[in-house]
Amino acid sequence: MLNYIWAGLIISSLVFALASDGRDLARDVYRNGTPLTVTIHFPDRYQPEARRQSVEVRVDVGTFRQLYATDASLAPSFSGTLIQTQEGRQLQFAKDVSLPEPLSTIRSFTSKRDNDLRGVVDLRGAAGDTLIASAVLFAPVRFVKMSAITVAAFDFAETAVTIALGLIGALALWLGLLRIAEKAGLIHLIVKLVQPIIRPLFPEIPKDHPALGMIVLNLSANVLGLGNAATPLGIKAMEELQTLNPVKDTATNSMVMLLAMNTASVQIVPPVLLVAIMGLQVNQLFFSIFIVTVCSLVVAIVAARLLGRLKGYRESDPTMQQSPPATSGAD
Amino acid sequence: METFRHIIDLISVFVLPSVIVGFPLYGLYKRVPVYEEFVEGAKEGFKVAVTIIPYLVAILFAIGMFRASGALDWLIEGTRPMLAAIGVPPEVIPMWIVRPLTGSGSAAIVVDMIARYGEDSLVVKMAATMFGSTETTFYVIAVYFGAVNVKKTRHAVPAGLIADIFAMFLAVYVVRLLFG
Numbered sequence: 001m002l003n004y005i006w007a008g009l010i011i012s013s014l015v016f017a018l019a020s021d022g023r024d025l026a027r028d029v030y031r032n033g034t035p036l037t038v039t040i041h042f043p044d045r046y047q048p049e050a051r052r053q054s055v056e057v058r059v060d061v062g063t064f065r066q067l068y069a070t071d072a073s074l075a076p077s078f079s080g081t082l083i084q085t086q087e088g089r090q091l092q093f094a095k096d097v098s099l100p101e102p103l104s105t106i107r108s109f110t111s112k113r114d115n116d117l118r119g120v121v122d123l124r125g126a127a128g129d130t131l132i133a134s135a136v137l138f139a140p141v142r143f144v145k146m147s148a149i150t151v152a153a154f155d156f157a158e159t160a161v162t163i164a165l166g167l168i169g170a171l172a173l174w175l176g177l178l179r180i181a182e183k184a185g186l187i188h189l190i191v192k193l194v195q196p197i198i199r200p201l202f203p204e205i206p207k208d209h210p211a212l213g214m215i216v217l218n219l220s221a222n223v224l225g226l227g228n229a230a231t232p233l234g235i236k237a238m239e240e241l242q243t244l245n246p247v248k249d250t251a252t253n254s255m256v257m258l259l260a261m262n263t264a265s266v267q268i269v270p271p272v273l274l275v276a277i278m279g280l281q282v283n284q285l286f287f288s289i290f291i292v293t294v295c296s297l298v299v300a301i302v303a304a305r306l307l308g309r310l311k312g313y314r315e316s317d318p319t320m321q322q323s324p325p326a327t328s329g330a331d
Numbered sequence: 332m333e334t335f336r337h338i339i340d341l342i343s344v345f346v347l348p349s350v351i352v353g354f355p356l357y358g359l360y361k362r363v364p365v366y367e368e369f370v371e372g373a374k375e376g377f378k379v380a381v382t383i384i385p386y387l388v389a390i391l392f393a394i395g396m397f398r399a400s401g402a403l404d405w406l407i408e409g410t411r412p413m414l415a416a417i418g419v420p421p422e423v424i425p426m427w428i429v430r431p432l433t434g435s436g437s438a439a440i441v442v443d444m445i446a447r448y449g450e451d452s453l454v455v456k457m458a459a460t461m462f463g464s465t466e467t468t469f470y471v472i473a474v475y476f477g478a479v480n481v482k483k484t485r486h487a488v489p490a491g492l493i494a495d496i497f498a499m500f501l502a503v504y505v506v507r508l509l510f511g
Contacts, residue, residue: 001484001486001488001489002472002484002488005488006389006390006393009393009394009396009397010393010396010397012397012400012402013393013396013397013399013400013402014400015402016400016401016402016405017399017400017401020400020401145399145400145401148399148400149396149399149400151399152392152395152396152398152399152400153392153395153396154392155395156388156391156392156394156395156396157388157391157392159391159395160384160387160388160390160391160392161384161387161388163387163391164380164381164383164384164387165380165384167379167380167383167474168376168377168380169376171375171376171377171379171380172373172374172375172376172377173351173373173376174376175372175373175374175375175376175379176368176369176370176371176372176373176376177350177351177354177355177369177372178354178372179368179369179371179372179373180354180355180357180358180363180365180368180369180372181354181357181358183358183361183363183368184354184357184358184360184361184363185361186354186357186358224339224342224343224346225343226343226346226347229347229350231474234474234475235379235474235475235478235479238475238476238478238479238481239379239478239479241479242479242481248479248480248481249480249481249482249483250481250482250483250485251476251481251483251484251485251487255475255476255479255481255487256484256485256486256487256490258475259471259472259475259476259487259490259491260487260490260491260494262466262471262475263431263465263466263468263471263472263491263494263495264465264466264491264494264498265464265465265466267463267464268339269339269340269343270463271462271463273434273438273462274438274441274459274462274463277438277441277442277445277459278441278445278450278459281450281451281459282459282463283336284456284510285456285459285460285463286336287509288456288460288502288505288506288509288510289459289460289463289464291501291505292460292461292463292464292498292501292502292505293463293464293465293498295497295498295501296464296465296494296495296497296498296501297494299493299494299497299498300490300491300493300494303489303490303493303494304486304487304490307486307489307490307493308485308486310486313485313486316483316485317485
């Protein structure tokens with residue numbers, strides 16, 4: 001299933017990017033090649049030989065709306081710089097000013113690094129003037145979404161590595177502590193204690209196996225909202241389950257159950273991120289989150305159990321492939 | 332309810348320090364060479380994190396592309412009439428679609444909704460309840476299965492998504508019942 005979802009995500013990104021870029025081209029949303037008429041105000045008079053001059057760009061809302069066929073509004077004037085280059089005069093809008101669509105897309109597309117809108121300017125006035133009517137021509141914008149998905153792919157690949165490497169510290173700490181607990185017999189103690197409650201959910205795990213202890217620690221960390229403890233403990237529980245798995249690249253029913261219980265995320269304490277966003281308002285939601293999370297946990301358990309009994313999933317069960325069909329009822 | 336909440340808060344403050352100190356303490360009592368064993372266990376941390384990388388890259392870049400292409404917005408718009416028909420307010424539909432895909436994305440939606448509809452509005456309470464009561468399913472799958480190199484996830488995705496969908500529905504009705 002993950003194969004199809006994954007391929008679906010990538011393919012549909014391409015299709016949608018192509019469709020939306022095609023539509024933009026057909027409608028000429030960015031008016032490639034058509035200049036925008038503006039009035040440039042020179043606070044200390046226009047000097048043709050100056051290399052850089054601070055200016056104020058005045059854009060008439062009516063002209064802007066008509067050119068780009070939009071009803072967005074924009075500020076009446078922007079600060080900017082007029083620059084003399086070998087290719088001619090260039091008008092540079094100030095960095096990070098707030099611009100309406102499609103100008104903001106033109107900016108982010110043509111000046112990714114500096115985030116300032118630039119265009120080749122055609123001045124229609126003489127030296128010494130303070131107000132000059134001009135036409136600004138921006139660089140053509142094409143295939144915005146196509147380049148956006150490329151950028152996103154690489155950005156998120158980098159994010160993934162950052163996230164994974166960020167786990168190292170917490171993982172090392174917990175795996176170290178758990179190793180002590182294992183050697184000291186603490187995990188065994190926990191297993192003895194909770195086995196009657198937890199084992200019915202994981203019938204494949206043999207009695208007194210340490211995996212049960214890790215699962216309980218993982219679920220308890222979840223309940224208490226200890227995000228940075230829950231993940232390492234869950235990973236350790238998965239590793240224990242993997243030792244029982246005869247086919248190493250396929251999930252066992254117990255693994256799916258543990259995963260389903262984690263995605264349902266039984267938490268009594270609201271997640272830190274939500275507290276950071278909402279502040280004390282979260283307290284009101286304590287009860288609603290509690291009800292929903294407990295009910296969805298039950299649904300996750302039932303779904304994992306029932307889906308595991310479907311024919312296709314039963315045939316792919318790694319514990320079934322090794323041994324011949326069990327003679328007695330497994331449950 | 333308030334006192335219960337306080338007790339839980341108190342426990343969650345004390346549980347980590349007591350585990351971090353308690354495990355080695357118990358180890359000492361059982362005559363385990365605690366320092367040596369800790370280091371031995373902690374060694375695995377780096378290996379596990381690196382093992383996760385390919386799985387996480389695969390999931391995250393696909394989701395990132397999907398979002399950047401505008402397909403996500405289309406999905407939200409496309410499912411709107413269907414979900415509205417079964418009583419889901421149109422404002423919370425972005426949350427429905429985004430929650431299992433990205434954690435940061437869904438947090439951004441809550442922030443955006445607070446700015447737009449106000450903290451006390453029913454739809455914000457629904458979205459926040461959804462955020463608080465489910466996990467980023469695809470991230471959890473990548474991390475947990477990635478750590479043990481499991482590629483064939485069998486019914487993990489459908490089971491996780493069924494629980495998510497159920498939680499999303501329940502959040503709408505529970506919030507309406509409690510605050511509506």
